[in-house]
Amino acid sequence: MKTVKTVDEINQKIKEGSANVVTALEMKDVVAELGAEKAAEEVDVVTTGTFGAMCSSGVFFNFGHSDPPIKMQRVWLNDVEAYTGVAAVDAYLGVTQLSETRGMEYGGGHVIEDLVRGREVELRATAYGTDCYPRKEIVTEIGLEDVNQAVMVNPRNAYQRYRAATNSSDRVLRTYMGTLLPNFGNVTFAGVGELSPLNNDPEYRTIGVGTRIFLGGAKGYVIGEGTQHAPPFGTLMVKGNLKEMSAEWLRGATFPGYGTTLFVGIGIPIPILDAKIAEATGITDDKIETSIIDFGVPRRDRPVVKKVTYAELKSGKVEINGEEVRVSPLSSYYHSIKIAEELKKMIEKAEFFLSMPVERIPQKEVFKPLRHKEVKVVKSVMEKAIAIRETTSVQDASQIIITNNVNHLPVVDNEGVLIGIVTSWDIAKAVATGKTGSVSEIMTRKVITALPDEPIEVAARKMEQHSISALPVVDTKRHVIGLVTSEDLSKLLVG
């Protein structure tokens, strides 16, 4: 590939005010109109942008030393704990850490936004005391100007693309992908497709270690590939000086039922060095594929419901099982465009110069699951279920409970299919209120069940959510094949 120009030449043009800078959206039209070869000669820089919730973000602080000094063992900012397993007055505040007093409504992301807005936060620290750091406790108010350093270091930002989410289950799910309505009620997706930095440089030729970027309104740098980097689901680790950032591009947020996060604005300029890079920046949403996965299955490998492009997702509607389902973006396309435009202006005004990577990030990576002990499933811990028919009398059911020393009796029809459940408490209540007929009058008909191959953690969470202590285990045709109780599980989960 013939090099058309170098980054040094582009920087010289920027200095002279003669660089031709376009946003990634504008570049689509340029490439479509002129072709990649000509576009590479015409355009010097393409600016990209993304603004979305980026959970893997946070800030390293150096608070400075108190008198007498303290080796902060635990530290809180507005009751949000920061990690202190580094030097005496250094700490890392992560955006998903929740407030110990306000819970999900306020977290690390909100503390960072408050600081950037010029608000003071309460710093509270405790320590065990040493000869060199005798102090054991401190409480004070600090602002961003009071700390020595506030360095934003985000281990995983700017996801190239992301899997979209839906929910096949019969209940509302509160997830990091937003609220997912039951029975494929909606779809949510993250990322901005054709405007997203890494999609415009999919071989990571110009985005690498040392690339200067727009981060939260300030100049920042790519410091490597992000955690979970797995092309084409690439990610970046970035850093920047929080003191120079603006709350316009850093917003603390809460995904209800999931937790807190930070919306982070990132823009990356791509130098158009040759026709191949120009062609890459011409990418459009209809060429960017991802899949919709089912969060209704609470497992690591969630089933793929269907493959889609970002163009389909952005259209606002996708079809699932023959029905039209509405789609919510979770990243802000509006602010992403603004970032690309803002960065374009900064370069045009010669306030921002480009840098080539000093090291490239991996173009291939395997994303491994956590190594842990074999997954224990329900069938390995379930006990025999003692099933009864709905015509069984309350009197007989109470006898069965006593004789077998159990608390739960699944009720089945003549095919062995689950139709209800009766607990010892139901029996006691029936006797107390004089209901002495058949169990059909007192049984619970909407039964929460477990599947034999379900991990025990999933079964435990069902019991916790519904405040119940046992689940009948059923096969796919709802035949009762066993019973799993909270006692069975607690032994295993604790041990």
Added chain:
Amino acid sequence: MILLKYDSRSVREPIIAKTAIETETLLNIIKASVGARQGEIIIEVEDAKADEVMEKLRAFGVEAVKIEGRIEKDDELCVHCGACISICPVEVFSVADDKKVVADSQKCIRCGVCVTVCPLSALSLPE
């Protein structure tokens, strides 16, 4: 949009049907929660007929009030992410040409679901 409140007596009568027939108005039931002793229904009628319909409903012993307060979006807080778009049952939210998320509050039925999903707490329902 009109909110109807039924008491233990009026809840037994087919009042909506009667009102529709006698006022010759098309009624659209937006939301209904009817129990044995009381009920609440939200209906939509064309503006020109609203007063007549409400008068008729009151004559049947149903408390009828116009719903005025619709969803409000605080544009200082909103980051235009769009989490609300697919949640709203009546498609109040959409992406405008400039890619901002906009709310067509006229469609709002006050279900309140969007208020609970907004990551920036930018949505509220006035009392």
